[in-house]
Amino acid sequence: MDFGFIFSSATGEIFSPTTAAYALAALGLAVHFGYSGLLNFGQAGFMAVGAYGFAISTLSFGVPFFVGLLIAVVCSVLFALILGIPTLRLRADYLAIVTIASAEIVRYVVTTNQLTGVTGSANGLAAFEGGFYDMNPFPEGSYLGMNNRDFFIRIVGWGLVVVCCVIVWLLMRSPWGRVLKGIREDENAVRSLGKNVYAYKMQALVIGGIVGALAGMVFTLPRGAVQPANYGTELTFFLWTCLLLGGMATVLGPVIGAMIFWVVLSLTQGILYGLIESGAVTWLTTVQAGQLRYILVGIALMLLMIFRPQGVFGNKKELAFA
Amino acid sequence: MGAIASAVVAILLVAAPASQAATPSPTPPPSNQQFQNSISGFLRDDTRAPIEGVKITAKSGAFTGTATSGANGSWSIAVPTQGTYVVELDVSTLPKGIKLAEGQANPRTVTFSQTSNLSVIFAFGKGIVIQQQDFGQNLLNRLVAGLSFGLLLALASVGLSLIFGTTGLTNFAHGEMVTLGAVLVFAFNAMNLPFWLAIILALIGGGLFGWAQDAGLWRPLRRRGTGLVPMMIVSIGLALAVRYIIQFYFGGATQQLPFAQSAEIQIGPVSISPNNLWSLVISAIVIVLIGIVLLKTRLGKATRAVADNPALAAASGIDVDSVIRIVWIVGGVLASLGGILWAYYRPGVTFDMGSQILLLIFAGVTLGGLGTVFGALIGSVIVGIFVELTTVFGLAADLKYVGALFIMIVVLLFRPQGILGRRERVG
Numbered sequence: 001m002d003f004g005f006i007f008s009s010a011t012g013e014i015f016s017p018t019t020a021a022y023a024l025a026a027l028g029l030a031v032h033f034g035y036s037g038l039l040n041f042g043q044a045g046f047m048a049v050g051a052y053g054f055a056i057s058t059l060s061f062g063v064p065f066f067v068g069l070l071i072a073v074v075c076s077v078l079f080a081l082i083l084g085i086p087t088l089r090l091r092a093d094y095l096a097i098v099t100i101a102s103a104e105i106v107r108y109v110v111t112t113n114q115l116t117g118v119t120g121s122a123n124g125l126a127a128f129e130g131g132f133y134d135m136n137p138f139p140e141g142s143y144l145g146m147n148n149r150d151f152f153i154r155i156v157g158w159g160l161v162v163v164c165c166v167i168v169w170l171l172m173r174s175p176w177g178r179v180l181k182g183i184r185e186d187e188n189a190v191r192s193l194g195k196n197v198y199a200y201k202m203q204a205l206v207i208g209g210i211v212g213a214l215a216g217m218v219f220t221l222p223r224g225a226v227q228p229a230n231y232g233t234e235l236t237f238f239l240w241t242c243l244l245l246g247g248m249a250t251v252l253g254p255v256i257g258a259m260i261f262w263v264v265l266s267l268t269q270g271i272l273y274g275l276i277e278s279g280a281v282t283w284l285t286t287v288q289a290g291q292l293r294y295i296l297v298g299i300a301l302m303l304l305m306i307f308r309p310q311g312v313f314g315n316k317k318e319l320a321f322a
Numbered sequence: 323m324g325a326i327a328s329a330v331v332a333i334l335l336v337a338a339p340a341s342q343a344a345t346p347s348p349t350p351p352p353s354n355q356q357f358q359n360s361i362s363g364f365l366r367d368d369t370r371a372p373i374e375g376v377k378i379t380a381k382s383g384a385f386t387g388t389a390t391s392g393a394n395g396s397w398s399i400a401v402p403t404q405g406t407y408v409v410e411l412d413v414s415t416l417p418k419g420i421k422l423a424e425g426q427a428n429p430r431t432v433t434f435s436q437t438s439n440l441s442v443i444f445a446f447g448k449g450i451v452i453q454q455q456d457f458g459q460n461l462l463n464r465l466v467a468g469l470s471f472g473l474l475l476a477l478a479s480v481g482l483s484l485i486f487g488t489t490g491l492t493n494f495a496h497g498e499m500v501t502l503g504a505v506l507v508f509a510f511n512a513m514n515l516p517f518w519l520a521i522i523l524a525l526i527g528g529g530l531f532g533w534a535q536d537a538g539l540w541r542p543l544r545r546r547g548t549g550l551v552p553m554m555i556v557s558i559g560l561a562l563a564v565r566y567i568i569q570f571y572f573g574g575a576t577q578q579l580p581f582a583q584s585a586e587i588q589i590g591p592v593s594i595s596p597n598n599l600w601s602l603v604i605s606a607i608v609i610v611l612i613g614i615v616l617l618k619t620r621l622g623k624a625t626r627a628v629a630d631n632p633a634l635a636a637a638s639g640i641d642v643d644s645v646i647r648i649v650w651i652v653g654g655v656l657a658s659l660g661g662i663l664w665a666y667y668r669p670g671v672t673f674d675m676g677s678q679i680l681l682l683i684f685a686g687v688t689l690g691g692l693g694t695v696f697g698a699l700i701g702s703v704i705v706g707i708f709v710e711l712t713t714v715f716g717l718a719a720d721l722k723y724v725g726a727l728f729i730m731i732v733v734l735l736f737r738p739q740g741i742l743g744r745r746e747r748v749g
Contacts, residue, residue: 041558090734092551097684100681100684104723104727108724109721109724112718112721114718114720121406122403122434123403240558294565299559305552305556
């Protein structure tokens with residue numbers, strides 16, 4: 001078993017674009033749940049809206065990169081409004097059911113064969129990333145062992161994570177953020193102070209949704225393809241695991257959580273595959289090893305929630321639920 | 323600082339190429355290298371005799387698969403993804419004297435919807451004309467099928483709703499309880515146990531799973547005073563873990579239960595498969611029984627009292643914990659039964675079959691009113707019929723679940739407490 005390779009591929013996950021996408025999406029969830037107490041189980045839907053909004057506007061209408069980006073963001077804002085209007089006045093678990101249902105609606109709609117011309121149905125869309133890589137300021141060559149495209153997407157992805165973290169941090173220490181935390185703690189108390197709770201919740205839903213849409217784009221750009229199967233409910237649940245790992249009411253928690261999530265996934269895959277190939281483990285196939293990792297994710301989510309709901313970095317006083 | 327920076331650079335140096343080589347996939351990897359999806363069918367001439375040696379091709383994009391019909395007329399093409407395929411029967415390979423029937427499109431475009439096997443029927447012989455179903459006939463058939471589907475959803479929903487009513491938990495792992503029933507029947511049947519015994523053991527297994535969940539997880543959490551939202555997230559973790567444990571043992575392929583194939587029979591104006599009819603009758607009987615138990619027996623009254631107000635129920639001498647335990651066991655048995663019927667309705671057993679209808683169960687429960695048992699029943703039947711009827715009115719088959727979920731959201735907009743719910747529960 002080649003431990004050097006296993007560890008190097010695990011550490012490589014720390015800065016991979018996928019980790020950046022997970023960190024961003026989990027940061028959006030932190031805005032929703034950690035700071036505002038909104039139970040969003042449809043973050044995969046926001047990511048899909050972002051990814052498809054960008055891919056469709058680029059492929060079907062041939063718009064330049066930044067217009068596509070703008071369209072993706074506008075789509076995610078609309079999606080948040082559609083979700084929020086019926087449910088934000090209701091109890092928390094209604095929002096949970098509606099968001100998970102809406103994310104599935106988005107996935108079914110982009111998978112249907114009726115819209116193959118626009119969405120590519122189950123095969124998805126590809127070859128929309130040209131406009132992005134055309135902006136690559138790095139000439140071809142080797143950068144820290146990566147080619148210029150991989151280096152560029154990492155810089156952009158993690159740059160976006162840093163910018164979003166700073167924005168969320170500034171927002172949450174502003175008066176606006178304090179009202180939001182107040183809503184999380186006691187909605188009626190804040191309402192009695194004359195604040196429009198509904199509007200604040202809606203604003204939080206929109207901001208977290210935009211971050212989710214950006215995450216969808218970061219997720220899809222390095223793959224050069226967007227496929228509906230990637231945006232199922234499992235994705236949302238993995239994001240929740242990242243969020244709870246790091247700490248839900250923190251800015252850096254989701255980022256660190258995403259890093260831990262991917263490093264552990266990569267390590268367990270490497271070690272399990274290594275054990276199987278070396279013949280030390282014979283009761284497991286490589287396919288089952290893949291499934292074993294997801295069993296572990298589920299168990300980790302349960303144990304985290306039961307024994308350390310504040311996560312690695314969180315403060316137990318700042319839990320969105322008592 | 324300098325040391326840290328150089329260490330980071332060093333990590334990046336080593337890591338970057340490797341990370342490209344072995345990025346773990348973001349979605350669960352496909353379970354085996356052989357394609358799990360297939361397009362298949364039987365070739366039979368107008369006298370029902372099998373036709374051998376006919377070549378059939380399926381194409382989609384760059385993929386092309388071919389098959390030749392065997393001695394019993396069967397053919398099957400494994401395909402990589404569910405999607406749209408152009409299936410063509412090579413007419414030159416047909417035996418002499420046999421022709422495709424009038425109105426049979428060849429080549430024809432076929433599409434997967436939800437299942438991993440797609441049957442394509444080619445009709446042969448002279449004088450066979452494809453029946454054009456008239457609209458009214460189709461509507462009636464779909465209505466009955468929808469009722470059958472709705473009642474099996476209701477079996478699962480009643481359990482979910484009872485659990486929600488008595489404990490306040492929105493259980494995302496309920497889909498896995500549904501899956502377990504079907505998987506257990508398949509497992510026991512594979513051990514060569516008689517069919518009826520396999521069903522009974524699967525129902526017992528479902529009840530045990532419900533009991534074990536309550537005893538091992540939910541009751542301790544209630545004792546700790548864990549909030550409802552954390553419990554909801556714990557149930558998501560449980561759902562993920564159980565789903566992949568089932569896949570771990572069961573695999574990713576679609577399996578069939580015994581007697582899954584059956585020809586439709588004609589009852590009056592309705593044509594229905596015997597399995598659907600059985601499913602309809604069984605679930606109707608079980609639901610009537612649940613209704614009688616809830617309304618007439620002491621246990622039913624106790625359950626309704628706990629659902630209404632646990633503290634008051636405890637104060638009037640009802641053993642709340644034992645009621646909740648029974649609710650979990652009954653919920654597990656009902657979910658298992660729903661899962662077995664769902665395996666015949668689809669048809670097929672897969673590791674994720676329960677999570678496929680979890681949202682429809684939620685839709686039914688929400689539509690009827692969270693926490694009301696009879697509401698869940700009505701809501702599920704509406705959802706089942708709605709799902710089937712949307713295809714009659716021109717919605718594509720692969721979008722039929724969207725309609726039901728959309729209706730749920732619209733209902734929340736105008737009557738958030740659902741059909742039978744009470745306003746104070748909405749909060």
